Amino acid sequence: xxxxxxxxxxxxxSLFRRGAEFTKELVDENARLRRRLVEVESRQDEAAQDxxxxxxxxxxxxxxxxxxxxxxxxxxxxxxSLEEENLxxxxxxVEVEEENNNLANLYVASYQLHSTLNVAExxxxxxxxxxxxxxxxTFAVYVHDEKTGLLEAVASEGEDVxxxxxxxxxxxxxxLAVASGATSSNGEASSRDYSRPIVAIPLRVNDxxxxxxxxxxxxxxxxxxxxxxxxxxxxxxxxAATAIFAAQLHSQSERKLxxxxxxxxxxxx
Amino acid sequence: xxxxxxLIVEDSPTMRQLLSFALKRLRGAEVVEAxxxxxxxxxxxxxxxxxxxxxxxxxxxxxxxxxxxxxxxPTLAAMPxxxxxxxxxxxxxxxxxxxxxxxxxxxxxxxxRVLAVAKALLKVE
Numbered sequence: 046x047x048x049x050x051x052x053x054x055x056x057x058x059s060l061f062r063r064g065a066e067f068t069k070e071l072v073d074e075n076a077r078l079r080r081r082l083v084e085v086e087s088r089q090d091e092a093a094q095d096x097x098x099x100x101x102x103x104x105x106x107x108x109x110x111x112x113x114x115x116x117x118x119x120x121x122x123x124x125x126s127l128e129e130e131n132l133x134x135x136x137x138x139v140e141v142e143e144e145n146n147n148l149a150n151l152y153v154a155s156y157q158l159h160s161t162l163n164v165a166e167x168x169x170x171x172x173x174x175x176x177x178x179x180x181x182x183t184f185a186v187y188v189h190d191e192k193t194g195l196l197e198a199v200a201s202e203g204e205d206v207x208x209x210x211x212x213x214x215x216x217x218x219x220x221l222a223v224a225s226g227a228t229s230s231n232g233e234a235s236s237r238d239y240s241r242p243i244v245a246i247p248l249r250v251n252d253x254x255x256x257x258x259x260x261x262x263x264x265x266x267x268x269x270x271x272x273x274x275x276x277x278x279x280x281x282x283x284x285a286a287t288a289i290f291a292a293q294l295h296s297q298s299e300r301k302l303x304x305x306x307x308x309x310x311x312x313x314x
Numbered sequence: 315x316x317x318x319x320x321l322i323v324e325d326s327p328t329m330r331q332l333l334s335f336a337l338k339r340l341r342g343a344e345v346v347e348a349x350x351x352x353x354x355x356x357x358x359x360x361x362x363x364x365x366x367x368x369x370x371x372x373x374x375x376x377x378x379x380x381x382x383x384x385x386x387x388p389t390l391a392a393m394p395x396x397x398x399x400x401x402x403x404x405x406x407x408x409x410x411x412x413x414x415x416x417x418x419x420x421x422x423x424x425x426x427r428v429l430a431v432a433k434a435l436l437k438v439e
Contacts, residue, residue: 050339146336146425153332160327173328176400180422266402266420 050145057138064131071120078113085109147273150178151280158288162295167288168200174281175258176202179274183262185209187219188289189254196220196257203262209239214254223247223257228278230270235262246278248286255286317342318436319362323354323380324369333367333398336425337432351375355383363393365435370399370410378413385414394435398423
């Protein structure tokens with residue numbers, strides 16, 4: 046992906062270089078025309094001595110002026126269209142740069158989430174992403190307990206995990222978000238009511254609720270949520286859920302394998 | 315092509331990867347990672363770097379202590395240091411700059427901002 050970023054940047058730099066080369070050509074052409082004008086002025090001075098020559102030269106000069114005016118109009122038109130094109134490229138370059146930055150954030154978040162099969166490590170990575178990439182000050186990560194049906198806070202930042210209330214699916218802001226599968230964001234800057242987060246992100250794998258993330262406060266330097274934040278929420282909703290689910294399955298299979306191995310050892314002794 | 319050795323001292327693997335991603339866009343950049351202040355100190359005193367990006371809140375040794383130790387070492391006094399942190403309060407910024415940091419960036423970071431700061435401190439186009 047790093048190479049792709051370089052390639053795209055190189056492509057745009059090449060376009061800019063072509064624009065610069067064209068501008069240099071125009072400057073050279075301008076210098077050539079100036080030299081030509083000096084030559085004509087010199088001829089004009091010499092011809093001024095003879096009236097017949099003067100009339101011929103005048104005609105020539107008028108034609109030349111008409112030609113030069115036409116060329117000048119063409120050049121100005123080409124310059125204008127080139128400047129417009131350059132401006133479009135510059136705007137597009139900024140957009141692509143921003144898009145690249147966003148893609149890098151999403152790639153890193155996704156890469157890290159799937160880098161382990163340990164539930165505690167997955168939860169730690171979710172916390173890192175919410176702090177470092179989203180910029181949240183106070184939040185909690187909830188996991189759904191299939192036996193009790195409760196969403197329970199298992200990790201938090203900014204406050205002790207014990208202060209975040211458990212809830213049933215469909216209950217409270219986070220419970221509703223997890224039940225419906227839709228991220229909710231109320232547009233407020235912070236909330237001290239730990240049953241009413243400013244952002245509630247459901248973590249689900251297909252129709253299976255896995256847990257949720259409740260954000261209560263953003264970092265002091267963060268003005269609000271950006272389009273990238275919403276993309277990160279979408280990514281977390283899918284990838285964090287899958288990562289937790291995969292880690293839970295892995296942990297269960299390890300336990301079962303260990304039990305079966307114990308039985309086999311018992312039977313074969 | 316100039317070669318630039320850059321040290322990232324950050325306990326979060328997510329941030330290390332993101333910063334590394336951003337800095338590798340700088341032609342000739344060689345990025346080395348350290349996972350806490352002590353690891354950072356070991357690397358910065360054992361190898362040569364042109365720039366260091368340091369987080370503040372880290373286990374074992376925090377970023378401010380690391381900056382203090384780096385600036386006490388005469389051979390490292392001129393190495394540019396960028397602080398990258400979640401701490402957005404003015405007093406945190408003032409403290410880090412007073413200890414000898416050259417730039418102070420708050421999280422969440424923008425990769426192009428990190429790149430622009432690195433280019434300016436390394437004096438590259």
